[in-house]
Amino acid sequence: MESSATTSSKINLPQGTRITGRWNGGRYIIQRLLGQGANGVVFLVKREKNGKLYALKLGFDTLDIQSEINVLKALQRQGRRRGAAERDLNYLVEVDDFTFQGREIPFYVMRYVQGEPLRAFLARRGPRWLDVVGLQLLQQLGRLHNSGWVFGDLKPENVLAGAYGEVELIDFGGVTGEGRSVKQFTEWYDRGFWSAGSRTADPAYDWFSFAVVCIHLLAETPLKKAATQLPQTRSRSDLLAIVDGHETLAPYRDWLKRALNGEFRDTAEACRLWKELVADRFALRRRSRPATPGWIVGAFAVSVTLLVCALYLTFRF
Numbered sequence: 001m002e003s004s005a006t007t008s009s010k011i012n013l014p015q016g017t018r019i020t021g022r023w024n025g026g027r028y029i030i031q032r033l034l035g036q037g038a039n040g041v042v043f044l045v046k047r048e049k050n051g052k053l054y055a056l057k058l059g060f061d062t063l064d065i066q067s068e069i070n071v072l073k074a075l076q077r078q079g080r081r082r083g084a085a086e087r088d089l090n091y092l093v094e095v096d097d098f099t100f101q102g103r104e105i106p107f108y109v110m111r112y113v114q115g116e117p118l119r120a121f122l123a124r125r126g127p128r129w130l131d132v133v134g135l136q137l138l139q140q141l142g143r144l145h146n147s148g149w150v151f152g153d154l155k156p157e158n159v160l161a162g163a164y165g166e167v168e169l170i171d172f173g174g175v176t177g178e179g180r181s182v183k184q185f186t187e188w189y190d191r192g193f194w195s196a197g198s199r200t201a202d203p204a205y206d207w208f209s210f211a212v213v214c215i216h217l218l219a220e221t222p223l224k225k226a227a228t229q230l231p232q233t234r235s236r237s238d239l240l241a242i243v244d245g246h247e248t249l250a251p252y253r254d255w256l257k258r259a260l261n262g263e264f265r266d267t268a269e270a271c272r273l274w275k276e277l278v279a280d281r282f283a284l285r286r287r288s289r290p291a292t293p294g295w296i297v298g299a300f301a302v303s304v305t306l307l308v309c310a311l312y313l314t315f316r317f
């Protein structure tokens with residue numbers, strides 16, 4: 001049995017602690033705790049060699065963290081073969097063990113993603129930003145799907161959004177090869193939980209989770225209610241009814257229904273249709289803008305400019 005003093009969930013490493021890799025000798029100084037999940041604890045660290053900031057994840061369970069590392073390595077290998085952007089190839093920095101109180105604790109170092117969880121981001125910036133972050137997220141999923149992977153555990157906590165709505169997926173613990181059984185999932189976003197299909201990894205599994213993420217972000221109360229029903233009465237039609245019945249979801253209605261029913265040809269089509277709905281909404285807003293008092297226009301201008309920049313960047317890349 002594992003001693004509780006040395007499980008990484010119990011490790012309370014203060015700022016300034018140096019983590020030295022047993023095999024590669026990489027040295028990292030802890031700056032602060034970034035977060036803690038089921039599989040590990042993540043610190044913001046500074047690499048001694050170059051003074052750069054990274055995120056370092058110490059694993060609670062050797063097998064779980066090893067499977068995460070295997071996926072990240074495989075993604076990197078595939079990316080290299082396909083000539084992926086340098087930035088994507090540099091996500092995983094290094095893998096090693098840290099000796100703490102006589103025990104080896106596996107860790108890996110990854111790019112530090114500066115951003116805030118999706119829910120906090122939308123709460124602060126407004127729900128309209130879902131247009132931008134949604135597209136970015138679908139594009140990221142598309143890249144994974146093109147390489148034969150499915151993200152699996154898609155939920156708002158696993159998406160970090162930056163100042164311009166650029167998004168990054170974190171926590172690759174649920175990433176599963178297409179055709180295999182999804183490794184890690186969270187009830188609400190899981191197709192099986194809603195008796196809406198299998199837990200076999202396919203791109204449609206991620207579209208479904210993405211749709212539930214949107215419902216969660218824009219219509220949380222009815223989702224909560226539907227999710228607490230008995231398993232035998234809970235179904236995909238509950239989600240479709242929420243999509244039909246809630247005005248906040250109206251702009252995304254057709255798209256969400258297709259996602260819940262797994263009706264896209266592929267993720268590229270899901271992206272294209274999302275782009276179209278965003279463009280339609282943007283055009284409609286421009287046409288129907290009422291005459292607004294000058295001071296509101298002024299106050300609003302900054303956030304609109306940011307949103308327009310983000311839309312522009314999103315469509316360009």
Ligand SMILES: Nc1ncnc2c1ncn2[C@@H]1O[C@H](COP(=O)(O)OP(=O)(O)OP(=O)(O)O)[C@@H](O)[C@H]1O
Nearest residue numbers: 034035036037038039040042055111112113170171
């Ligand atoms: N690359 C990163 N950059 C910045 N913050 C990160 C990064 N990776 C993880 N985090 C932070 O650490 C938290 C925990 O990380 P992660 O989700 O990978 O752990 P986990 O144990 O797999 O979680 P879960 O319980 O969701 O499976 C995240 O919610 C996030 O706030």
